[in-house]
Amino acid sequence: MNxxxxxxxxxxxxxxxGGAPGTASAGRLEQALxxxxxxxxxxxxxxxxxxxxxxxxxxxxxxxxxxxxxRIALMKAAYDGFMAADSDFVGxxxxxxxxxxxxxxxxxxxxxxxxxxQAREAIAKGRKQPLRxxxxxxxxxxxxxxRHGVLRGAGRVLRLYQRSGLRAAARRLGVLRxxxxxxxxxxxxxxxxxxxxxxxxxxxxxxxxRWETDDQGRRLLVVPAEGERAARVGMFRGCVMDVLFxxxxxxxxxxxxxxxFEVVIPEGQKCCGALHAHAGRSAxxxxxxxxxxxxxxxxxxxxxxxxxxxxxxxxxxxxHVLHGTPSADDGAWLSSRVKDVSELLAxxxxxxxxxxxxxLVATCQDxxxxxxxxxxxxxxxxxxxxxxxLVLREMRDADLCCxxxxxxxxxxxxxxxxxxxxxxxxxxxxxADVVVTANPGCLLQMRWGIRRAGLEGxxxxxxxxxxxxxxxx
Amino acid sequence: MLEEPVRRRLMDILxxxxxxxxxxxxxxxxxxxxxxxRTKPAGVVFPEATWQVSEIMKVCxxxxxxxxxxGAGSNLCAGTVPGEGELVMVxxxxxxxxxxxRENLTATVQPGLNTKAFHxxxxxxxxxxxPDPSSMVICTLGGNIALGSGGLRGLKYGTTKDYxxxxxxxxxxxxxxxxxxxxxxxxAGYDLTRLLVGSGGTLAIITEATLRLVPKPPFxxxxxxxxxxxxxxxxxxxxxxAARIIPCTLEFMDQATIRVVEDFxxxxxxxxxxAILAIEQDGEEEQVRRDLNLISYICxxxxxxxxxxxxxxxxxEKIMAARRSALAALSRLRPTTILEDATVPRSKIxxxxxxxxxxxxxxxxxxCTFGHAGDGNLHPTALTDARDAEEMQRVERAFEEIxxxxxxxxxxxxxxxxxxxxxxxxxxxxxxxAGVELMKRIKQAFDPLGLLNPGKMFAExxxxxxxxx
Numbered sequence: 001m002n003x004x005x006x007x008x009x010x011x012x013x014x015x016x017x018g019g020a021p022g023t024a025s026a027g028r029l030e031q032a033l034x035x036x037x038x039x040x041x042x043x044x045x046x047x048x049x050x051x052x053x054x055x056x057x058x059x060x061x062x063x064x065x066x067x068x069x070x071r072i073a074l075m076k077a078a079y080d081g082f083m084a085a086d087s088d089f090v091g092x093x094x095x096x097x098x099x100x101x102x103x104x105x106x107x108x109x110x111x112x113x114x115x116x117x118q119a120r121e122a123i124a125k126g127r128k129q130p131l132r133x134x135x136x137x138x139x140x141x142x143x144x145x146x147r148h149g150v151l152r153g154a155g156r157v158l159r160l161y162q163r164s165g166l167r168a169a170a171r172r173l174g175v176l177r178x179x180x181x182x183x184x185x186x187x188x189x190x191x192x193x194x195x196x197x198x199x200x201x202x203x204x205x206x207x208x209x210r211w212e213t214d215d216q217g218r219r220l221l222v223v224p225a226e227g228e229r230a231a232r233v234g235m236f237r238g239c240v241m242d243v244l245f246x247x248x249x250x251x252x253x254x255x256x257x258x259x260x261f262e263v264v265i266p267e268g269q270k271c272c273g274a275l276h277a278h279a280g281r282s283a284x285x286x287x288x289x290x291x292x293x294x295x296x297x298x299x300x301x302x303x304x305x306x307x308x309x310x311x312x313x314x315x316x317x318x319x320h321v322l323h324g325t326p327s328a329d330d331g332a333w334l335s336s337r338v339k340d341v342s343e344l345l346a347x348x349x350x351x352x353x354x355x356x357x358x359x360l361v362a363t364c365q366d367x368x369x370x371x372x373x374x375x376x377x378x379x380x381x382x383x384x385x386x387x388x389x390l391v392l393r394e395m396r397d398a399d400l401c402c403x404x405x406x407x408x409x410x411x412x413x414x415x416x417x418x419x420x421x422x423x424x425x426x427x428x429x430x431x432a433d434v435v436v437t438a439n440p441g442c443l444l445q446m447r448w449g450i451r452r453a454g455l456e457g458x459x460x461x462x463x464x465x466x467x468x469x470x471x472x473x
Numbered sequence: 474m475l476e477e478p479v480r481r482r483l484m485d486i487l488x489x490x491x492x493x494x495x496x497x498x499x500x501x502x503x504x505x506x507x508x509x510x511r512t513k514p515a516g517v518v519f520p521e522a523t524w525q526v527s528e529i530m531k532v533c534x535x536x537x538x539x540x541x542x543x544g545a546g547s548n549l550c551a552g553t554v555p556g557e558g559e560l561v562m563v564x565x566x567x568x569x570x571x572x573x574x575r576e577n578l579t580a581t582v583q584p585g586l587n588t589k590a591f592h593x594x595x596x597x598x599x600x601x602x603x604p605d606p607s608s609m610v611i612c613t614l615g616g617n618i619a620l621g622s623g624g625l626r627g628l629k630y631g632t633t634k635d636y637x638x639x640x641x642x643x644x645x646x647x648x649x650x651x652x653x654x655x656x657x658x659x660x661a662g663y664d665l666t667r668l669l670v671g672s673g674g675t676l677a678i679i680t681e682a683t684l685r686l687v688p689k690p691p692f693x694x695x696x697x698x699x700x701x702x703x704x705x706x707x708x709x710x711x712x713x714x715a716a717r718i719i720p721c722t723l724e725f726m727d728q729a730t731i732r733v734v735e736d737f738x739x740x741x742x743x744x745x746x747x748a749i750l751a752i753e754q755d756g757e758e759e760q761v762r763r764d765l766n767l768i769s770y771i772c773x774x775x776x777x778x779x780x781x782x783x784x785x786x787x788x789x790e791k792i793m794a795a796r797r798s799a800l801a802a803l804s805r806l807r808p809t810t811i812l813e814d815a816t817v818p819r820s821k822i823x824x825x826x827x828x829x830x831x832x833x834x835x836x837x838x839x840x841c842t843f844g845h846a847g848d849g850n851l852h853p854t855a856l857t858d859a860r861d862a863e864e865m866q867r868v869e870r871a872f873e874e875i876x877x878x879x880x881x882x883x884x885x886x887x888x889x890x891x892x893x894x895x896x897x898x899x900x901x902x903x904x905x906x907a908g909v910e911l912m913k914r915i916k917q918a919f920d921p922l923g924l925l926n927p928g929k930m931f932a933e934x935x936x937x938x939x940x941x942x
Binding site: 040043044046047048049050052053062063064065070073074077082083084086088089092105107108109 | 495496497498500501502503504505506507508511513519545546547563565566587589608610611798800801804805808809810858859860
């Protein structure tokens, strides 16, 4: 009967779908999917459904299609001709946050993150977009985000806007009303930007440092350890971190030094390429990965440290990103060396000496990629509990995505806000004064959430590094 | 596709969010957790109340549209894979815990409530609902009841069927019946509650259930025993029971499983061990420790090479985690994992495991066996690739022989997964021709039009054919 069904399916599909697969764009997308998707990975899903309770979009919608098992089934269906990859299909792939909470929950080890990236890459290729939109995307992703210099320039403009009275004027004049409401809300909770970057800022403050060059003649800023040197670590400064959270980058160096690490900041490092890979621009992402892996390897460091879960997770996957390229060896090296700052501080440095302070109730919001890809969950909490006077009160579902997810909150405002509002309910229930995160996207989202929930002045969102640095003796 | 008047009437009953028949939805409700089964339904409904279920059934009766009811779709018998032109009814929006009654020790729930969430609520009240199917993170109580789910604690506490006191259900014609109640004793008429438990959605649609609760045991602890021969492990199981100790969990892994688990989890299991028992007891701390001491003594007596009792409950968690990782470890080896649940009387465990090993060799397929030794419920698990038709055929033939062997040892074709589509061709082997005939007449009485879950439970008695699509 099943064999008979298999045949009827082919027939039914031809009958039911009629013109749909015949249209040029649908056909193109299906072809692109066939090329992009890893069939073995699709086959590995045994459809047990264990991923579902971990999936934020499933928890909000309750719809099978909006779950990892459902999305894999859709991919497989489009791959083997059981369905046409229509606009609903594309919409469902875009609704995924890419938080990857399904991966630790999966008994069979399905590489879901890889599959969703492959599907999105096929969508990016198969979709007929107007030239203008494609160009704009390319300029934003490859010309701005990936270039620290240009990005810092943008940071300077943003800072000028925020400080010169332009922001106030824009608000008064209602110019911002031209923006969608969620972008307006987010604009209001943006921290003050800077165009200086961590290297210049460190030197400007007159803090101890020296220059070295690697064997290719590239410059490295080297900040000496305090006391006996525990290890030499390369600092991955990040893009958003270096523009919107410059002081967090500075504090990261301060903490690492205090814990006995010599901190090396290679000038030639680039964006990690996570945003590009998630948006289906894998060739460009590979170029960035190859450059970063080479630069850090040449810097002669024991570890590469990241203070942004999103970047760290992508660095951790350079072995996969660079697999089969001339830089495969460098990629594997970097993957094996990358650590989150909390891992180094909690496990291999000298214990930080932290001063007493006012009693504080804090709760921790996991960074998805830190937890699900780097598999770091315990260390940030351990460090929090070392702060004198701090009481850690866990919120429910701390491991559920807050809805930030890179630029997801801009692209999918409805789902993002639904997740954020649930999150803020959980934060409120803990009665915490402080929400601690370990990733800039989550931090921005938490600030937006605090504003949305009307908790400003009562609850603060801080990066773990800043929480610790404030008490550093 | 459904006819326009049907669509309109369903939308009238359910609202625009409660009925969907777009391609994406139909594909995403075309399967459950059973490998290699997939058929698109004509549409999907998401009722939120009993009256809606009743109204839907009236429409479906009028237009003769078959209905497949499902919860999380985690079953392994293709019990919720629809046929063409059928309507899938998803019960997960009816997911409220209606009441915990501390005086009568009962809970009343809607069918879409998640089993694990229910466990947590009940335990917060100091009470306990023992049935713990391995899929409890996602499965629903309605699904557990419909397929008579088991779990790890079956030996001491029984399974889902032992905890259902009463049901509300919708018949195919839309009539609503109530069976049983908050009653330990009730012999008024046929026991329709028991009849609906395990009926696989073929007789009625369960819309509410009253479940029995027990006091929560205050303490639990685990241990593990390692054997150089299979019979030592099997004898230990019999001797433990003969010593009048009923552990809450008594799990078994064979050599093939041990090797895979060790490769995957690195928990220090000896690769040359022929069998391992993982045992858990719950109750008062003093009693639990006394029981585990005695069990350790018995295991050593029966030839265990090594016995390890957890010192603290957390350590026990690790032991059980190693057992729970069995399926995870196995599923990573080959693309397709087919998990069966042949069950024999407890005393026949060793014979059954040896038979499975012999059959696997005969058909040259990789089958690892683990399972609930305490209640004779084994999980022979084939590691294969659904894309290889020739190998799949050998797997089918091997399983067929395993079912035959189980029945000849006084066992059954399915201990806890249910019949669904997968086991329907073998039902007669277990129930006999007269038994199946009677079951069909019961089905006829409930569902004269054959609208509820057609193609499940009953089929031509024939070879199982699994085809990848």
